[in-house]
Structures are given as structure tokens and as C-alpha cells.
Amino acid sequence: MTATPDPYAQSDFYKDVPLKRLLAWAVDAVLTFVGCLVILPFTAFTGLFFFPLLFLLVGFIYRTITLANGSATWGMRLFAIELRRADGSRFDLGAAFAHTLGYTISWAIAPLQLISMVLMATTARGQGLSDHALGTVMINRRATRR
Numbered sequence: 621m622t623a624t625p626d627p628y629a630q631s632d633f634y635k636d637v638p639l640k641r642l643l644a645w646a647v648d649a650v651l652t653f654v655g656c657l658v659i660l661p662f663t664a665f666t667g668l669f670f671f672p673l674l675f676l677l678v679g680f681i682y683r684t685i686t687l688a689n690g691s692a693t694w695g696m697r698l699f700a701i702e703l704r705r706a707d708g709s710r711f712d713l714g715a716a717f718a719h720t721l722g723y724t725i726s727w728a729i730a731p732l733q734l735i736s737m738v739l740m741a742t743t744a745r746g747q748g749l750s751d752h753a754l755g756t757v758m759i760n761r762r763a764t765r766r
Contacts, residue, residue, distance in 0.1 A: 647695030706755030722750025
């Protein structure tokens with residue numbers, strides 16, 4: 621990873637990122653839940669019978685679209701963090717889809733999500749499992765403006 625900021629020489633890029641990721645995740649989960657509630661009447665409330673699947677689908681679409689359009693979900697934007705590819709560029713649709721797929725698989729297989737959380741809390745760049753697989757990093761957006 622030569623194009624992403626060095627976590628030791630440029631530590632401002634990674635300062636408090638794991639905490640911000642957690643807070644952004646909570647905001648995104650609430651937004652996904654609200655989106656599901658809005659959609660529910662259009663399913664004649666049959667969506668209640670498959671609500672976890674509806675939540676998964678709405679979350680996947682929300683995450684992919686927002687990552688493709690700004691390298692950050694709305695929760696990430698609220699906490700001024702964004703994802704970057706290994707070359708330092710912002711996400712496009714393909715990268716957003718791949719990252720969301722990795723994120724979804726991690727949530728579907730609990731040990732993978734646990735590994736991901738441990739990696740975020742203990743690695744110098746705060747990367748989760750899908751970040752390591754794709755070579756992506758989460759950085760502070762304000763640090764990029766310097």
C-alpha cells in the first residue's frame with residue numbers, strides 16, 4: 621500500500637477512525653431501518669415476514685450506492701471518514717460493490733465479523749477483513765484537505 625497514508629508518519633489520517641466507524645455504522649443501521657419502514661407499506665406489510673432479508677437488501681443497496689457516489693455512506697460522511705482504494709483513489713461502483721459484498725459476507729458469518737472488528741481495533745490502519753482483502757483503508761476526510 622504505497623499510495624495510502626502511512627499510519628505512523630501521517631497518523632492524523634487514522635486518528636479515532638475505529639470509533640468513528642462504529643458510530644457511522646450505528647447511523648447507517650438506523651437509516652437502513654427507516655428505509656425498510658418506508659418500504660414496508662409498499663409490500664402490503666408482507667415484508668414483515670421477511671424483514672431480515674428486506675433489511676439486508678436495503679442495506680446492501682444503500683451502502684453500494686452511497687459508497688459509489690462519495691466513497692462514504694451518509695453515516696461515514698457525518699463522522700468525516702471515507703474509504704479509499706489501495707492507490708489512494710475514491711471508490712467507483714465496482715469497488716463499492718466489492719466492499720459491500722465483503723462487508724455483507726462478514727456479517728453473515730459471525731466469526732468473520734469478529735475477526736474484522738479485532739483487526740479494526742488492533743491494526744495500524746484500522747482495516748477490517750474486507751479492507752485487508754481489497755487493500756482499502758478508512759481515513760479521516762479532514763486530513764485529506766491539508
